Amino acid sequence: MRNIAAIAWREARTYFTSPLAYAVTGVFVLLSGYIFWASLVRFSELCLRYGSNPYVSSQLNVNDMVVRPLFGTMGIFLLLMIPLITMRLLAEEKRAGTAELLFTCPVTSGQVVLGKFFGAAILLLFMLAVTLSYPLLIMGSGARPDLKPTLVGYLGVLLMGLAFLAIGLLISALTENQIVAAVGAFGALLMLWVINWMTESATITIAEIMNKVSMGLWEQAGLGMGGPTLGDFLTSISLIGRLDDFRKGLLDTQHVIFFASVVFMALFATQRVLESRRWR
């Protein structure tokens, strides 16, 4: 525990003593702030225009029209920025030779992985904490966004950000080159984003694929040909799609468990990669 904390703390310090943390947070806040401002302006214009119409004004809701799009864009910005946060985590350690220090200290590779992950998570928390000013601004203006859906939205963005971090960390463990680590993480995250774009046309079921792969054995065994389609499967592993329910303010344990599993699996794979290094 003490080792994890020491590594995480050192990692966080490195982010904040270099321009990286400020550049990443600054750009993130600038972009999401612009989206926030633009949707707020649109919302207030709609309120002015339809304020006298009781039917329409009952449909106008600050949560739906300002907070929800904000979380959606935050998710996309994180997807673009997190590879830049994770690229140096392990790649730099190997290049600079400090990996030789970490792995000859009485520290397990699991502790190294967790320390790195939590260190990067501190920066993510900092980035999100700065954006908390937006909902606070709305409250100050007299509009009353529902607090609970807003917090659920934040939880969703945080969980998704952690999943991105874990995947980025895994890619960083695979290379010594930071640029390669960043590009690899971009590729992996974008792939997991767009993977559900062809769901409508992927109507073949998983069972049919299994049947083809097993050359008819699946059907003979009477395992059935129905069930979820490939499209359903791809939708379920798409990372961004998982954010929709959180943005609506729905807290579904299915999504929480999904993100937790992604984090766990990526960190576990990272630990295995680090262990295998000794044998190469």
Next chain:
Amino acid sequence: MLDVSAVTKTYGTRTVVDKVSFSVNKGEILGFLGPNGAGKTTTMRIITGYVAPTAGTAKVAGFDVQEQPLEVKRRIGYLPEHPPLYREMLVRPYLEFVARIRGVARRQMRARVDRAIERCSLGDVAGRLIGNLSKGYQQRVGLAQAILHEPDLLILDEPTVGLDPSQIREIRALITSFAGEHTVILSTHILPEVTVTCHRALIINEGRIVAEDTLERLAARGGRTRQVAVRLARPGDGAAAALGAVPGVAAVHPQDGAVGDFMADVAEGHDPREAIASLAVARGWGLLEMRPVTRSFEDVYMEIIRGGAA
């Protein structure tokens, strides 16, 4: 303290370390000597648990590096060839970080870091950015990092590379001061380093141990008189033949430089110097100089590396 037995490491078809076995007793300073690429660094990485051996075992204080890596890592301090420094950190926070992951107790932390800073004379730069330090200071920070938890076994991979002569002397004095309470293994390809600091030397070449002995004995291999250089003022004709006839002289080579210079090869186990002197006096050659030619430790080393028997 340290037991390495039949350790082998192969990368693909290339064998980098080939059945290396040796042991080091507590308090000893062992010099690990060999040309670049001989397998010194790989052997050290295996002992520290950074690299897993293909075969064989390394034990530190009775703990197998592969079976109980944490127990071993708790007992070692390691300075790799390139000091493992976080360039963007200040010296003191860096040492505190290392102390924490090396498992130094919180209460002792301050004292240990202070002591390491003092021993490596880093007091003036403790608050500076590591990346801005000179190579010599960076090397010392690397050394401070290796000693701050007072390890039983200190492993130093080329600790004096990049230092100026006065820094080299300081570092050597520091290493010598560890003898007794700590065990030290240090690798180098610089010979004087071993002669100055180490008790025992192990010469490794192409992954194999080619010689292992105390320094006195290794040096003694070169200490025997192999040749005698003789300078005569008035050598008559046939001086060379007469010298060659002296008992114990195997052959005589006239030297090119001057007329009276001869080099006499000495037969194994003989010392013909006295006989040569009295012969020179008897013939009236005018003996100006006679000196036994012994080989330096460096010559012995070169010969061992080339595969000749010393």
